[in-house]
Amino acid sequence: MPGAPESPAGELSSLQRGHLRYFPVVPGRLEFAAAVRRELLANRPGVVAVELPAWLQPFYMEALDRLPQFSVVVYPEGGESERGVYVVVEPADPFVEALRTAQEIGAELLFLEPNAIDRPHLPDLYPDSHSLRSILLDQYIEAYRLFPQARNDEINDHAAGMAWRLQGTDSTKPTTVVLSLNLFDAVLDAMEKPQDPPRDRKDLTAELVNPHPDCLAEISQEYPFLQERYEHYRALMGDDARVDRRRVQYELLKEAERNYLAQTGDAIAHWQRRMMARYTRNLAMLENQLVAGLFDLTVAARAVVDDNYAWEVWHAANSYAWQDEHTPLETLNLSAEEVYLHSRRMRLRRRLPRKKQRLMPRGLKERPKEKHPGEWAEQLDGNSICSYPPEDLVIEDYGKFLRERAKTILREERVRVEPFTTSVHDGIDIRETIRNWHEGKIYVRKFERLSGDVGAVVVIFDEDPLDRYTYMTTWLGEHQNESDMAYYATQPFDHLVGPGIGRAEYGGFLMVLPPRRMFDVWNDPDYDFAESKPERLLMAALDYSVERHVVYVAAKPPRSIFRSIAAHLNRQIIYIPIGQLSPTKLKKLRVVHVLDSHERRKVAKDFLW
Structure with a gap:
């Protein structure tokens, strides 16, 4: 893949100890699964030793035969607890990939962990494995080993049990040892001296079950959509299986967009995509990761768009072509709380139209329809246009809301915080006082006077780079409380909803008071400097506004030159x-x-919804 560093077979030569070649991995991470496969195919060892419990080997071998389907090994927790332990066997896990590739090359398998249920809980604090697309594997491992995690007697005993099995291997057979990076140094230290056999338990029982297709995203470490892509890369690219999780994440969001559009009829705007990108980047940084996980993707989708889109993201991420509900094994619908000690919960409330809500009450008059195709188009006279008054009220109210919002922003920018001396001014600033509590001072807020009011309002829904909004017009307010308005929209009379009544979608609009002052903005030569429709509206807003401040609502701010023009x-x-x-x-x-005459206002209510 472009941008990925090469991984030569001798990259981990410093981890060679006699016939043992150590290959530390981060459990459950796709990039390490691909690295394990490349390593084994390049060196083809006679033995592959993996950090898995020896007593579970028969169940893992059965699960390997079911791949690429997911499997779950279930066994009792032990002691007096009635809880079960669930071990997910998933394709993109490095240990599972080591077993699969070992079978392909005909290597012997060795399960290293002692036969005991009480495995030590190790901290899973690793750098993001996506960094392997930019650095070499040995650089990642050495960077991790510079800051080793704390050990205890339990970890040392567990490492000693694994070392005992490695010390019993045949020195004439090259052996690749695949083990967790957080156990690597403990095992190396244990290998420095002979170890005694670990105490094994004999009363161990387990069962292999089939996880339900609907629960895969909850119980897998890499979400199923990503693992499905890994399976395709693995099959097509052979010994060079690489998957760019950022590209797969992009494909996931596009798939969710298509489903969202089909279900709701709403499209995701480009500014929403940018905002989700920034939001997921920030969420990933909070967790010291380079790429956001599925939970953070879903959170961002819900926050930026809505619950419906978040559900589509989660649903698309859970898709996995090979998982079947009906198998010879028992199928269980598991939850994250059953599989993992610590999990996060999020509730999504889908709001989709329901059939019963769409039913028309009996006895109501149906909306008028065309007697024959083209009847309403025949009634267009093209002499004049006007708006629909109820919509005028809605948009005027929203213009007032945006002006008040702008005033709030201006007031917040003009707040001055200073230590209390003789007056509390406009009140005590609790936040600043607590922040500087060590100084023993009280801080107060002082609102400076706001100079000038807010006048024109420009709202840009779409900058229209593809020239989709070709209907550009200017109309004047009909009374003193109605703004002059210039806008660009789709062609209204291409979508007739009644005789002489067209339906369109705004791309952007300008509103300015007082009314009856605006010339045709779209043909005014004073604004030919503008490079786009939004810029032309902004220039007109600066020109026609009688107040000092102009509101500009858009996905991105205007070019810097407009600050100079405004000044x-x-x-x-x-x-x-x-x-x-x-x-x-x-x-x-x-x-x-858009109505083609004032007479249409009398009948418009019968056709509009």
Whole structure:
């Protein structure tokens, strides 16, 4: 794959100890599964030793025969507890990949862990394995070993049991030892002296079950969509199986987008994609990772879009072509709480239209329909256009809301915090006081006077790089409380919903008070400097606004030159990212109906919804 470093067969030569070649891995991580496969295919050892319990070998061998289907080994926890221990056998696990590849090359298998249920719980604190696309494997291992994790007697005894099995291997057979990176140094130290046989338990029982297809994303360490891609790469690329999890993550989100569009009719905007990218990046940084996991992806999808899209992301991530519900084994629908000690929970509330809600009450008059195709188009006269008053009220109210939002931003920018001396001004700043508690001072807030009011409002839903919104017009307010408005939208009369009534979708609009002052913005030569429709609307807003401040709502701020233009006109642009506003409200606001005459207003209520 482009950008990935080469991994020569001799990369881990420093980990060779006689006939033993150690290969430390991060359990459950796809990149290490691919690295194990490349290592074994390159060196083809006679024996492959893996860090797995010896008494579970028959169950693992049965699970290998079922791959690429997932399997789960279940056994009692031990003692007086009635809980079970669930061990997931998944394709992208390095130990499972070591067993699969060993079978392919005809190597002997050796399970290293002692026959005991009480395995020590080791901290799984590793650098993100995605870094292996940028650095070599030995660099990753050496960087980890510089800061070894704490050991205790339990870990040392467990490592000694594994070392005893390795000391009994045939020195004439090259052996590759696949073990966890957090146990690697403990095993190396234990190999320095002869070890006694570990105490094995004889009363160990287990069972192999088939996990239900719906629960795979909860119980697997790598989500099924990613593991399915790994299986395809593994089959197609042979000994060079590499998967870029960022690319797979992109494919996952695109698949969820298509399903979301089919289910709800709503498309994901480009600004929402950018916001999800920033959000998931920040979530990954909080967990010291390079790439966000499935849980963080789902959280970002819910926060930026809605629960429906989050559910589509989770549902797509859970898809796995090979898992079957009906098998000779017992099928269990497991939860994350049953498999892992620590798990996170998130509740998604899907809101999809229900059949009973769409039923029309009996006795209500149906909406009028065309008597024949094209009837409504025949009634267009093209002499004038006007808006639908109920929609005017909605959009005017939203313009007032945006002006108030802008005022709030301006006030917050003009807040001054200072230590208390003679006056509390506008109140005590609790946050700043606590932050500087060691100084023994009280801090107060002082709101400086806001100069100028908020005038024009520009809202950009889509910058229209593909020239989809070809209907550009300017209309004037009909009374003193209605704004002049310039907008670009889809062609309304290409989608007729009634006689002379067209339905369109805003790409962006400008609102300015007082009314009846605006010329045709789209043909005004003063704005030919603009490189796009949003820029033309912004220039008109700066020109026509009678107040100092102009609100600009869009996915990204305007070019820096517009700050200079605004300053030259004694204006200031207040930018509000559209992602900070309610997507539900914006969705309702984007629909506009254009009537071809004032007479249509009398019958419009019978056709609009």
